Structures are given as C-alpha cells and as structure tokens.
Amino acid sequence: MTLTHLNARGEAHMVDVADKPESRREARARGRIRMQPATLALLAEGGLPKGDVLATARIAGIQAAKRTHELIPLCHALALSKVTLDFELDSTQNCVWVEAFCRLNGRTGVEMEALTAVSVACLTLYDMCKAVDKAMIIDGVQLEEKRGGRSGDFSRQATEVRHAAPADASPLMPGDGPAQDETPVVLVRDEAPLVSVRFLAELRERLGEEQTELDPAQLTAGNIAGVKRALMAADPRYALLAEGRVLAARNQVMATDDTPVAPGDEIAFFPPVTGG
Amino acid sequence: MQIDIRVQQAAFDAATMQQRLTAGRRDIGALVSFTGLVRDINERPDVEALTLEHFPGMTEPALETIARDAGARWPLTGVGVVHRVGRLTPGDPIVLVMVTSAHRRAAFEACDFIMDRLKTRAPFWKKEHTASGDYWVSERQSDHDDAGRWERA
Numbered sequence: 001m002t003l004t005h006l007n008a009r010g011e012a013h014m015v016d017v018a019d020k021p022e023s024r025r026e027a028r029a030r031g032r033i034r035m036q037p038a039t040l041a042l043l044a045e046g047g048l049p050k051g052d053v054l055a056t057a058r059i060a061g062i063q064a065a066k067r068t069h070e071l072i073p074l075c076h077a078l079a080l081s082k083v084t085l086d087f088e089l090d091s092t093q094n095c096v097w098v099e100a101f102c103r104l105n106g107r108t109g110v111e112m113e114a115l116t117a118v119s120v121a122c123l124t125l126y127d128m129c130k131a132v133d134k135a136m137i138i139d140g141v142q143l144e145e146k147r148g149g150r151s152g153d154f155s156r157q158a159t160e161v162r163h164a165a166p167a168d169a170s171p172l173m174p175g176d177g178p179a180q181d182e183t184p185v186v187l188v189r190d191e192a193p194l195v196s197v198r199f200l201a202e203l204r205e206r207l208g209e210e211q212t213e214l215d216p217a218q219l220t221a222g223n224i225a226g227v228k229r230a231l232m233a234a235d236p237r238y239a240l241l242a243e244g245r246v247l248a249a250r251n252q253v254m255a256t257d258d259t260p261v262a263p264g265d266e267i268a269f270f271p272p273v274t275g276g
Numbered sequence: 277m278q279i280d281i282r283v284q285q286a287a288f289d290a291a292t293m294q295q296r297l298t299a300g301r302r303d304i305g306a307l308v309s310f311t312g313l314v315r316d317i318n319e320r321p322d323v324e325a326l327t328l329e330h331f332p333g334m335t336e337p338a339l340e341t342i343a344r345d346a347g348a349r350w351p352l353t354g355v356g357v358v359h360r361v362g363r364l365t366p367g368d369p370i371v372l373v374m375v376t377s378a379h380r381r382a383a384f385e386a387c388d389f390i391m392d393r394l395k396t397r398a399p400f401w402k403k404e405h406t407a408s409g410d411y412w413v414s415e416r417q418s419d420h421d422d423a424g425r426w427e428r429a
Binding site for chain 2: 272
C-alpha cells in the first residue's frame, strides 16, 4: 500500500490522472450532528430563528462538494454529474444523520467530495441551530461506500464484518445504533451543557477557587437559589454562599435568588460592590 | 444622549472627557463633573494603596445601564464615566462622572444619581493595603441610604 499523494522523495504532489481511463465513480458518506431533544424538535417544526435549516444545509453540502478542490490541497477539480444530500431526523439518538452521494464519469474518485459535503452540511446545521444549542457535537463522519476506479469498490459494512474484533463487541456508547454503523467512539460526554460558576473578589479568595462547573441535573430548582443549594450540597466550603450578603449575576447581568438558570449559563457570585 | 464609558488602569483627564462630550455642540448649558480620589484613611488609617478588581464583561454594560437610567430621569445630552482598576495609591483619581445637559439642575442631580448607583450596582471591589495588613472593603449602609433616596423620589 502506498500513498499516491506523496512522490518518490516523500513530497506532496498532485497525482497526474491524464492517462487514467474514465469510469463511473460513486461515493456515499455519512455523518451526524447530535443535539438536545428540544433543538431537534425545533428543527423538525421549522421553529429556528434562521429559517429553513435542512434546505440551507442541503445547498451548503452541494456547494461544498463542488468546491472540494479549493479546500483539500491535492484534490482535483471535478465536474460532478450528481450530488445529493439526505437528512434523517433521529429522535431516538437525538441527532440529524447527514448522507451525501456523489457521482461522475471521470478519472478520480469522489469520496473526498462526499465527505466534504457531509462535513459542511453538518457545520451549516450547527450554524443554523447554535442560537439555541451551542453544545451540539458533530461526529461519525465517514465513508460508507465507493465504487469504481483502480482501488476498487469499498463498503464499510463489508469491511467491518471482516474486521470485527472482540474489542468492538463492547461499544463505548451502548445503544447508539446498529453495530455496523459504529466505529469505536472515544469521546464520551454528557450532552447537556454545564452551568459554569464563577467567584469574584473576596469570595474567590476565601474559597480559594475562581470557577467551577455544575451539571444541570444536580439542580433541585432551576434558579440562582438552586445553584447555591447544589453547590452547598456538593461541598461544605460553599456554605460561605449563605453567609452575609452574596450577590449574583447571570450571564453578566445582576440576578436574584429567583432568576431562572438554564444549561450553558454563566453564574457569578460576589460580595457587595465597593467601587467609586 | 451621548454615552462614554471607560474602565481602565491608566489615569484619566477630565478635560479630555469634557472635550468628547461637548465637541461640536451648542445645546449644552451645564456640565457637572465628579472626581473621586483614593483616601489614606478608610476603615483603617494608613492606607498605603488599594487594588480595584472588576468583572470584565459585566462592568461596562452595568455602567451603561446606570447612564441610561439617568437619561430616562433627566433631560441629558451626555454622560461620561471613567473608572480605574488595578493598584492605586492615596491621592490618585479613581472615578470620573461627567454629565451634560441644557440646564444645571438636571446635570447636578444626574451626576449625584449616577455616583450613588455606581457605588451600589457596578461590579467593582476594593482591597486596601495598610501597614497592618490587607482587607477587602465592606459595603457601607450610608451608600445604600444615598442610593435609596432616588427610589423614594
């Protein structure tokens, strides 16, 4: 196996394809963007502030496939004969699956075009939805199959059956879809964005801590008072929050005990102000 | 209404702020300015220096809100606020509030109001350094009483 984009001296170069015979080339790639169930519901009902999310992501993916050669240094510019983007809203895994299919009659494969289309469509979905959900995760971008060309056909499903190893029998994210769709996932994280908590001035010095994070699941009440209680329950040091007058700000605006707190918020606690 | 808010370590110059608030205008009849200085006697005598901490990201919007609240109560043409942060020594100017209006009463009252609000609502904290040690300055009831005057009015 050699890397065709490296020449005899190991330098990157563009492969000369003038003498390769033309043939029908096809590639299918897939990826997904995971999001909060509420974000997915908004997307499904067209309630997001930037408008028709899927139509925009589809156009973005098609445009990206056509411009792959401008992004990937040693890729040829291809006259694609067909590019399609399909989206599947998956409410069991809380994600949007993105699938791109590219075809042309030519001398080079179109898998880079399909992968670029999936990536840019996912980025566009992120952009369209980020106003309501910044913790979305793009992952699982992969080539599913390709046909044509000297290197022959490829199918992930067939490959993974062949390569099935004992380690793959215990996926890190159980219940995350059919086994043949899964490459091992190394990133495991809670999808709910955390509440970040900051301490300022004397409070910071007495706690010996500038900031911490709180899993929204730990909140008994979704407000500032709930954040205080959750901190005090987690560590007796935070009893300081109940001593004397402690002020709070939510996302840099003065708040009271009743101010609502949402995942992703920044909550700051500080002593009474003494400027001027 | 023109609003000019600055939070900075460097010293400020009231004449420069005056220039910014009055340049090219002929409708201003009054300019009132307050400058606060660092004292050497506070909770303890012999204050050698103080360190001013603030909450970047919140401080400027908080000061702007105070300026807008003043603009909603009095007919003002401009509000300028400069607050210094970092280490300061007695005698150093620490805060400047400058208000312009067509008439003096509005400018006097708005300047007073802005300082009262600033002392009770803007996220600044003073730590004083004295011969007998460092301490964080406590809030004063008198500042809350002063700010309370504007709520009753």
